[in-house]
Amino acid sequence: MTAFPTIAGAAKLLASKQLSPVELTKSCLARIDAVDGKLNSFITLTAERALADARAAEARIMAGTGRGVLDGIPIAHKDIYGTAGIRTTAHSKQLIDYIPDADAFTVTKLADAGTVMLGKLSTHEFALGGPSFDLPWPPARNPWNTDHFPAGSSSGTGAAVAAGLILGGTGSDTGGSIRGPSALCGIAGIKPTYGLCSRAGIQPLSYTLDHAGPMAWTVEDCAILLQAMAGHDPADPASADRAVPDYTTDLAKGVAGLRIGVVRHFHEADNKVSPAVQAGIDDALSAWKSQGAEIVDVVLPPLQDYQAACWVIMIVEAYALHEKWMKASFNDYGELFRDRVVLGGLIPAADYLQAVRMRRELLSATFAATTGIDALVTAGAPAEAPRIDAVPKWGNLEKASFTNPFNVTGWPAMCVCSGFGEGGLPVSVQIAAKPFQEALLFRIGHAYETARPWRQKRPALTA
Amino acid sequence: MDPFFSLSDFEASVRKSGMVLTQEQIVEIYTGWGFMEPLLARLRSKDRPRAAEPAHMFNPEQSL
Numbered sequence: 466m467t468a469f470p471t472i473a474g475a476a477k478l479l480a481s482k483q484l485s486p487v488e489l490t491k492s493c494l495a496r497i498d499a500v501d502g503k504l505n506s507f508i509t510l511t512a513e514r515a516l517a518d519a520r521a522a523e524a525r526i527m528a529g530t531g532r533g534v535l536d537g538i539p540i541a542h543k544d545i546y547g548t549a550g551i552r553t554t555a556h557s558k559q560l561i562d563y564i565p566d567a568d569a570f571t572v573t574k575l576a577d578a579g580t581v582m583l584g585k586l587s588t589h590e591f592a593l594g595g596p597s598f599d600l601p602w603p604p605a606r607n608p609w610n611t612d613h614f615p616a617g618s619s620s621g622t623g624a625a626v627a628a629g630l631i632l633g634g635t636g637s638d639t640g641g642s643i644r645g646p647s648a649l650c651g652i653a654g655i656k657p658t659y660g661l662c663s664r665a666g667i668q669p670l671s672y673t674l675d676h677a678g679p680m681a682w683t684v685e686d687c688a689i690l691l692q693a694m695a696g697h698d699p700a701d702p703a704s705a706d707r708a709v710p711d712y713t714t715d716l717a718k719g720v721a722g723l724r725i726g727v728v729r730h731f732h733e734a735d736n737k738v739s740p741a742v743q744a745g746i747d748d749a750l751s752a753w754k755s756q757g758a759e760i761v762d763v764v765l766p767p768l769q770d771y772q773a774a775c776w777v778i779m780i781v782e783a784y785a786l787h788e789k790w791m792k793a794s795f796n797d798y799g800e801l802f803r804d805r806v807v808l809g810g811l812i813p814a815a816d817y818l819q820a821v822r823m824r825r826e827l828l829s830a831t832f833a834a835t836t837g838i839d840a841l842v843t844a845g846a847p848a849e850a851p852r853i854d855a856v857p858k859w860g861n862l863e864k865a866s867f868t869n870p871f872n873v874t875g876w877p878a879m880c881v882c883s884g885f886g887e888g889g890l891p892v893s894v895q896i897a898a899k900p901f902q903e904a905l906l907f908r909i910g911h912a913y914e915t916a917r918p919w920r921q922k923r924p925a926l927t928a
Numbered sequence: 929m930d931p932f933f934s935l936s937d938f939e940a941s942v943r944k945s946g947m948v949l950t951q952e953q954i955v956e957i958y959t960g961w962g963f964m965e966p967l968l969a970r971l972r973s974k975d976r977p978r979a980a981e982p983a984h985m986f987n988p989e990q991s992l
Contacts (some may be wrong), residue, residue: 773967792946804957808964810945811938819971822980862963 469629469923472686476534479526485833486526486537490519490581493539497583497630499928503611505603506625507876508544514537518581525579528863534689536579540637543619544585545592545668546572546677555668556588558601558797559790569666570698571635571677578693583631586621592637592670593618593783596804596853606853607650608924609754609890613850616645622680623650629913633681633690639674640775640861641868644895647680647880648845651891651919653910654680656868659875660705662691663698671782672703673821673871674775678688683920684881684910688712691903705901707927712904720912721757723839723905727751728763732844735768736865739848742892745883746844749894752916753909763838766830771873772865774827777812777820778873784809801858828874835899840909843867845880845893877903881910882919891919931962 470478470489478484479534494512497534501507522537531537542548542757545555547565554560568576576582589595595617596604605620607613608628619636623646626634636643638656647654657677662677669675679690695709727750732738738746754760783806784791787798791810795803835841844867857863871878886892894913898906914920931938941979942949949957 696952769967769970773970776964776967777971792948795947795949804953804960807942807947807949807957808960810947811941811961812964812968816968816971819974819976822976823971823974825980826976859960859963862960862967 469682471683472535472538472632472681472689473633473683475538475632479537482526486522486581486659487516488520488541490515490535490583493583493630500628500926501630503926504606504608504624504628506587506605506621506628507541507584508587508602508621510557511551511582511584514551515581515583521736522579522581528650529634529770532577535575535693537581538579538632539581539583540575540633541574541583541586541622541625543588543622543637544673545588545637546635547666548572548585553585553668555591556602557590557799557802557811559794561601563701565666570663570700571694572666575635575694586625586634588621589618589642590667590799590802591787592639592642593805594799595620596856597799597801606854606888607850609651609850610888611878612852613890614853614856616647616649616846616850618642619646619680623647623652623654625682626650626652626680626682628924629917633679633686634825638678638872639670639779640872641866643678643680644845644868644878644880648893649850649891651882651893652682653677653879653881653914654682655687655691655879655903655906656694656871656877656878657691657903658705659904660703661901662694663696663701664805665700665703666700669786671779673782674682674779674798675752676872680718684715684879684907684914688716688731688907693850707901710904712907716907717909719756720753720909723758723909724761724837725753725758725909726761726763726835726838726841728765728841728843730764731768731867736847736867738844739886741884741886742844742846742848745892746842746894748917749913750842752913756912756916761838763834763841765834765870766827768865768867768870770823771827771870774820774823775869775873777816778824780806780809781812804858804924818911822874831870831874831876839898839905841897843895845895847892849886849888849892858866872898876900877906879906879910881914884919931958932965933961
């Protein structure tokens with residue numbers, strides 16, 4: 466077994482009985498024990514549950530009744546995903562003793578696929594407030610340099626995947642919370658189409674912007690995880706009632722003949738990126754062009770329009786969700802969450818409605834600008850990870866985020882590592898596609914990822 | 929960025945909301961409001977047709 470197997474790699478070893486799920490799980494637990502004191506990626510470690518899951522998977526595999534590619538694969542869940550009988554805190558004092566009596570829909574689906582649950586992962590408080598140092602648990606740190614920010618809100622998942630503590634995990638994405646940590650931790654993460662993965666059983670932040678999705682070391686591993694997570698759930702009113710295609714069949718089909726649109730004004734003018742991020746985008750475009758894709762420029766509405774719609778909708782919906790506690794137990798939230806959500810309580814209803822109307826306009830404009838285009842490319846984050854103690858409180862309002870447009874439109878988008886910056890931390894490229902074109906996104910991401918050596922390097926994190 | 933809304937207006941708005949904040953917290957969050965105002969102005973600046981659907985459609989035949 467290599468030191469840090471991918472899901473696809475481990476699955477082959479498990480299926481051929483060269484690797485035991487129990488052995489694999491114990492190796493993850495040992496690494497968590499050795500290094501997570503520096504990362505803080507776990508809030509709750511469920512070692513006994515994990516070993517029981519692993520023994521059950523091993524029995525199935527040995528009996529020839531394995532459940533497929535995820536059987537025996539150790540993963541963990543962002544701590545806003547409800548887990549029956551296991552504390553689900555949202556990284557908040559407000560839910561410090563909350564133990565759900567049911568799993569989230571996606572947790573059940575991943576368990577049914579045979580995954581081994583190692584525990585619950587750090588998040589920004591209620592998927593919004595972070596990095597915070599005034600909560601019951603410390604914030605997760607970036608494994609490439611623990612003085613730096615792993616981004617959020619799926620911060621624990623990003624850190625744990627990059628550090629090789631888990632082979633994959635779950636995240637949620639309301640304004641960029643899967644793609645941000647994927648970008649800054651140098652992993653792959655996809656925010657699927659709105660409605661593809663049920664949010665039932667997951668602590669909400671914003672009903673109309675929340676998405677659930679997977680994060681892993683490679684694009685292929687994200688495809689494998691999404692295969693298990695996707696599917697209709699009547700308990701989520703936004704859940705799409707449609708067949709889920711096979712996400713791995715065409716993974717290696719390449720990009721020849723595809724038209725990839727570059728939204729240059731997003732990352733060259735609206736929010737100009739660092740030289741390393743720009744170099745990564747240029748490198749990815751060069752790789753796809755050399756593989757037969759056509760690269761064209763696409764002009765969309767200003768990034769700030771998407772930001773305005775996204776933030777006003779998100780913060781107002783978040784306030785509506787938290788209003789009772791914001792009035793009754795304000796100081797039981799961390800400063801970052803409560804201060805940001807206060808703004809949502811002060812925005813006039815008319816402005817919320819204008820944001821919702823603008824969302825429709827932006828969706829129409831995005832469709833209109835992408836006729837004949839298969840996918841869009843821009844940055845995932847503007848630069849390498851900043852120091853964790855230098856993240857501005859209002860940073861997401863000061864500068865428009867590259868991830869917001871695809872929450873506003875609901876289109877699928879993923880971040881893929883595109884190299885390393887001057888500080889030695891990862892940079893990333895973001896790829897988006899039209900609704901329910903996840904298989905195409907995986908093809909494009911996989912084509913770049915396998916053409917470059919970035920997956921050969923892991924954080925040099927030692928005990 | 930200096931907010932258009934004055935601090936006293938902002939404070940009155942906070943009090944009206946029912947949230948109980950200290951003066952220090954109000955002053956701190958007022959800074960964030962300064963970043964929110966340009967976003968709100970961007971939303972308001974569009975000259976939308978009166979009939980532009982506000983996206984709150986619902987299906988009267990569907991029970992959730």
